[in-house]
Amino acid sequence: xxxxxxxxxxxxxxxxxxxxxxxxxxxxxxxxxxxxxxxxxxxxxxxxxxxxxxxxxxxxxxxxxxxxxxxxxxxxxxxxxxxxxxxxxxxxxxxxxxxxxxxxxxxxxxxxxxxxxxxxxxxxxxxxxxxxxxxxxxxxxxxxxxxxxxxxxxxxxxxxxxxxxxxxxxxxxxxxxxxxxxxxxxxxxxxxxxxxxxxxxxxxxxxxxxxxxxxxxxxxxxxxxxxxxxxxxxxxxxxxxxxxxxxxxxxxxxxxxxxxxxxxxxxxxxxxxxxxxxxxxxxxxxxxxxxxxxxxxxxxxxxxxxxxxxxxxxxxxxxxxxxxxxxxxxxxxxxxxxx
Numbered sequence: 001x002x003x004x005x006x007x008x009x010x011x012x013x014x015x016x017x018x019x020x021x022x023x024x025x026x027x028x029x030x031x032x033x034x035x036x037x038x039x040x041x042x043x044x045x046x047x048x049x050x051x052x053x054x055x056x057x058x059x060x061x062x063x064x065x066x067x068x069x070x071x072x073x074x075x076x077x078x079x080x081x082x083x084x085x086x087x088x089x090x091x092x093x094x095x096x097x098x099x100x101x102x103x104x105x106x107x108x109x110x111x112x113x114x115x116x117x118x119x120x121x122x123x124x125x126x127x128x129x130x131x132x133x134x135x136x137x138x139x140x141x142x143x144x145x146x147x148x149x150x151x152x153x154x155x156x157x158x159x160x161x162x163x164x165x166x167x168x169x170x171x172x173x174x175x176x177x178x179x180x181x182x183x184x185x186x187x188x189x190x191x192x193x194x195x196x197x198x199x200x201x202x203x204x205x206x207x208x209x210x211x212x213x214x215x216x217x218x219x220x221x222x223x224x225x226x227x228x229x230x231x232x233x234x235x236x237x238x239x240x241x242x243x244x245x246x247x248x249x250x251x252x253x254x255x256x257x258x259x260x261x262x263x264x265x266x267x268x269x270x271x272x273x274x275x276x277x278x279x280x281x282x283x284x285x286x287x288x289x290x291x292x293x294x295x296x297x298x299x300x301x302x303x304x305x306x307x308x309x310x311x312x313x314x315x316x317x318x319x320x321x322x323x324x325x326x327x328x329x330x331x332x333x334x335x336x337x338x339x
């Protein structure tokens with residue numbers, strides 16, 4: 001168990017993704033003190049093993065060695081490798097599966113991967129999809145072949161799902177696995193990762209389009225009732241009119257929602273400018289707002305529709321941040337911008 005764990009940490013496959021371990025090897029010139037490893041790696045600490053026990057376990061390793069000073073080395077120094085051709089993309093397991101559970105599941109099927117890389121959403125949570133990285137193309141192909149014949153109801157799949165009936169994950173997922181294991185098996189997507197990357201790239205290219213003229217720029221906003229980015233406590237506006245209130249996103253929304261449905265408002269309390277982005281269903285909202293006189297913070301604001309290079313940069317920043325995909329559906333080419 002110790003040898004397997006160490007060979008995983010410092011094996012070719014894991015090092016392609018594990019920057020920390022790569023730096024350990026590089027910084028220590030391929031000689032990492034076992035004491036440092038034993039004090040740093042949580043799983044080793046949990047196992048409560050000694051440096052001597054680790055060294056003893058690695059005497060039979062074909063990948064790693066330990067010298068007389070208790071330094072760990074790779075027998076063959078690490079060089080960057082490309083495992084794209086031996087990576088399998090999987091989608092369809094319910095959220096809640098942990099790393100050890102995924103490894104156990106595929107181990108039961110006889111195709112345990114060398115590494116599992118979960119796909120994350122913008123908040124860092126698992127998306128329910130992941131890459132299985134194998135050390136060889138042959139191992140990856142074996143995984144693909146097994147799932148290519150999943151409609152034959154292979155007994156190994158039944159055994160795997162029976163095991164996971166009692167896995168300690170949340171109740172909803174346990175019920176799902178128990179009641180719908182056959183349907184789950186059929187809905188699993190298991191394809192070469194390279195194929196998935198190509199499809200995702202095409203989809204990304206297709207969806208990175210937007211309707212022009214949805215973004216309204218607002219300047220000369222009054223800053224009454226604000227100080228240091230906050231609303232002044234006990235501030236008393238001159239009137240109850242919305243135009244005389246300290247400006248917040250909610251105030252801006254109330255002033256502009258009559259022109260169309262608003263997607264997003266970019267504004268900081270105390271600022272004198274803002275950006276209002278309307279939804280695609282309101283293509284004429286921004287130009288229409290520019291024709292009227294509007295007060296914010298007791299001042300008449302200036303407005304304009306964002307266009308040309310400024311508009312392109314705005315959407316480029318959105319796409320770069322991974323915001324939701326936009327797809328333009330305006331009439332004619334003059335209403336649609338692309339990336």
